[in-house]
Amino acid sequence: MRIYLFVLLVAAAVTYLCTPAARLVARRLGAMTAVRSRDVHDSVTPRLGGVAMLAGVVAAWLIASRIPFLSGLFQESRQAWAILAAAIVVCLVGALDDKWDLDWVTKLAGQTLAALLLAWQGVQFTSLPIFGITLLSPLTLLVLTVLVVLVSMNAVNFVDGLDGLAAGVMAIGGTAFFVYAYILTRNTDTTDYSSLAALVTAVLIGICLGFLPHNLTRARIFMGDSGSMLLGLLLAASTITVTGKIDPAQLSGADLFAQFLPILLPIGVMFIPILDFGLAVVRRVGSGRSPFHADAMHLHHRLLALGHTKADAVLVLYAWSVVVCVGLLLPVWVPARYVVVFWAVGVLLALVLTFDPLNLRRGRRRTDRGEP
Template identity: 45%
Template sequence: MREYTLIALVTAAVTYLLTPLVRAFALRIGAAPEIRDRDVHTVRTPRLGGLAMYAGMLAGLFVATKVAHVGATLADPRVGEGQAVIALAAAGGVIVLVGFFDDWLGMDAFVKLGGQIAAAGLLVFFKLTLLWIPLPNGETVSLDSTLTAIITILVVVVTINAVNFVDGLDGLAAGIVCISAMATFVWTIVLTYNLEQSRISVSASVTAVLIGMCLGFLPHNFHPAKIFMGDTGAMLIGLVLATSVVTVTGTIDYNAAAVDGDPVNRFPVILPILLPLAVMVLPLADLVMAVIRRTSYGRSPFAPDRGHLHHRLLEIGHSHRRTVLIMYAWTLLFAAAVVGLSVVAVPLIVFPAVVLFALVVLVMMALPRWRSGRGGGRGGGAHAAGRRPGPDPTAPEDPPVSGAAVSRASAPAG
């Protein structure tokens, strides 16, 4: 554990120390959005925080290669043919380059999608891919080279965009991804120890770097933010999170993962696929609802609007900071529950039941009309606060500013 702590601390320190320099650079080149009437922040806040996060990631990966046990594991030919560090650095470089130009000059959504696919394609090129898909009945589906490439790229691109979609409040994306990385880290450590009596794995090493990236950036990004991570950072941490999950299938012994040979508990085996869905269910749910909402009004699924979950939480009277903390707490509790279920013998049906229950609670919590109808509860709901019952989901907004303060001038600052 000391090795992982060192990796995370170095990553966090480099990210934290470089962020002010990146902020000055972003202001100099004009990579800062103009203040709008509906913004909460009152000074121009630069983007491009992802540049500092990428530098922190490179520093963390370098240190990881120099630590004896972790370095040997990262060179394991079973994962990316021993080139996991090179693969992540190269794919991260592509995604940061795309994000940089998008944050600075703006970029068409389909061009940005092409960059995401290219970054995921680099992971595939370096053999950092999903090798098989586990099934609840105890079988596995081996993937040929074509399916391996397609499914890996799909997992990476979906995770990147899920993080990007949830990045709408100061510190929200960095906090949620940090919690997700911690959940993945704990589960990987437990599983690796149970199977091999070792706590060293590629996935745990990558998540340690990701935790450091997020923790190093959060002090600058929590409300009121001094800098936004931008698409540069949001897409990068989404890529690293996806990579941490993809690397698991290269080292896990599927047959040994059953609990005492009992197929009842298949969580440890199927969690490489389910864990990102579990800990990222909040941004993924927001992503799915946004696409449905926009297309139902005849708009492009990429067209931004004001119907995100964080918009709704602000609309019903929560402050900026309270909204972020509510989403932190929800993600933490749900991730902890799923990881806990992975190490006890429970029927597989428990997992979808927990997911469904959590989604119902979250959606009901974010419905302004439901909350306002309770009549004079704490905060008074939308009507008591003098605001309309809920955000108009068809009302357009400017392209989302990653990590930015939510665009609601009427929402109280935390």
């Protein structure tokens, strides 16, 4: 665990230190986010935050490859280096979009190239996670791999609409998946606790935490497509590397739930982005528009319409992420009755926060004043 924490801190520190430089470069290049009718920010803001995040990934990757505990992940296969190469590809495509606003076809082509690069080097589904049974053809598994990567990247991109939202949600989800991947490895291999999935999610958490101080309320820089696509690719890669390659039943004996956790947990981690993405696609296609046609009907727009402030809307979506991710992990360790209680209480509290913005604001004011 200490090694993963060290790599996480390296990724966070490098991202944090490189973000001011990325902001300066964005200003010099004119990679700025203008204020449009559908936007919630009120001032022109630099993009290219994803470039600083990529610097954190590269630094963490190079250091991890030299640590004996993790070096085997880089020597035994090409998967680790393929993930880094794909990350560079999507960040480059995103950076070009941050500067020139590429059309959706060009962006999709770049995303597909990165997904195929992952699959070509072995980062792809090899079986269904249920009992490790292979029921799909190699071509179908390849298509499924590419589809998961594309959905993940675009889902994070869709949810990136408020200061600190995408980075915070991905940090929460990444933490949940890291816990799962780490515990899974410890329970299935008594000699080697290194895990590529755990490494990827540790780095993902690190770059999110390193970027957040620059991106919270009144953000000084946006991650842009270069950052949102990078986060989506990293989460997809960590999901693919663990799904179907280790028998999850070993987590808790004959517990049937553990068999489905490799499917459910990635969905839970991406709950907010996938929900927003799915609603947007249905909404836009239903109205005869392209699914990539921008609008002002995302989840955060709806929360603002309910009366939430920008900061409160972010906290509400954080709360939903915590409830879903923790709720999916709990059955592995605690009896079902406690899980049911957590879900009931957690969903109720999240609903109250969602539909009672005035109460949430009053609670924050009492906290700020030090009142109980």
